[in-house]
Amino acid sequence: MSGVLQDPGVPLVLASTSATRAALLRSAGLAFTTAAPGVDEESVKESARADGLSASDAALLLAELKARRISERVPQAVVIGADQILVCGGRWFDKPRDRAAAAAQLAALSGRRHELVTAVLVMRGGVVLWRHVATPRLTMRPLTAATISAYLDAAGEAVLRSVGAYQAEGLGIRLFDAIEGEHAAILGLPLLPLLGFLRQHRVLTD
Incomplete structure (x- = not known):
């Protein structure tokens, strides 16, 4: 697709x-x-946890490693790397491996507030140009085992692609009492700050 008000000379x-x-x-x-x-x-x-890194630092590290891999291949491009870590009560959560793991995650988050530490980083020619971390906060309503089971039945395999075993942009919104933060950041990319950076550096021209 053609970019809307975007510099065509900057991949x-x-x-x-x-x-x-x-x-x-x-x-x-x-x-x-x-x-x-x-x-x-x-x-x-695992290495980040062993080294005592915060979730924010670990998310930024992952975002940078991803961007650097691609920047090495296409140094002329502006490369966007991103990562997200769910943190609840000091515990880091990953995408569940199966339905049982998803049920266990939802039970652990039930009735509690958690954070989605969401990092985005921009690199060009192997040089980090900008980094940002957003921390949306979500409060899940208390869930019974029956509610969790019914939700997993309805949501299907899609929950395995979500770090918290839910998808707040769809059916998963029904699991929450409160959500604070940019919707895009909750989905895994702090879009408003990223667009601001791209505009400031004339990648976007609006």
């Missing part, structure tokens, strides 16, 4: 295979390509 690449992040950029009228960075996120998170 833009999303270092992610996330369909949700790509859809967010596309909905904002950006012309870009996607590339799989091939980063072992689980091992990086």
Whole structure:
């Protein structure tokens, strides 16, 4: 697609295979390509926890590793890397491996407030140009085992693609009492600050 008020001479690449992040950029009228960075996120998170890094630092580290992999391949491009870590009570949550893990995650989040630490980073020619961390806060309503089971039946395999075993942009919204933060950041990409950066650096020309 053609970018809306975008410099055609500056290639833009999303270092992610996330369909949700790509859809967010596309909905904002950006012309870009996607590339799989091939980063072992689980091992990086394990190392980050072992080194005592905060969730914010770990998310930024992952975003940078993803962007750097792609920036090495296409140094002329502006590369966007992003990552998100769910934190509740000091515990970091990952995407569930199966339905049982998803049910356990929802039970752990039930009736509690958690944070979605969401990092975005922009790199060009191997140089970090900008980084940002958003921290939306979500409060899940108390859930019974029966409610969790019914939700998983209705939501299906989609919950395995969500770090919290829910998708707040769809059926999962019914699991919450309160949500604070930018909707796009909740979905995995702080879009408003990113657009501001791209505009400031004339990648976007509106």
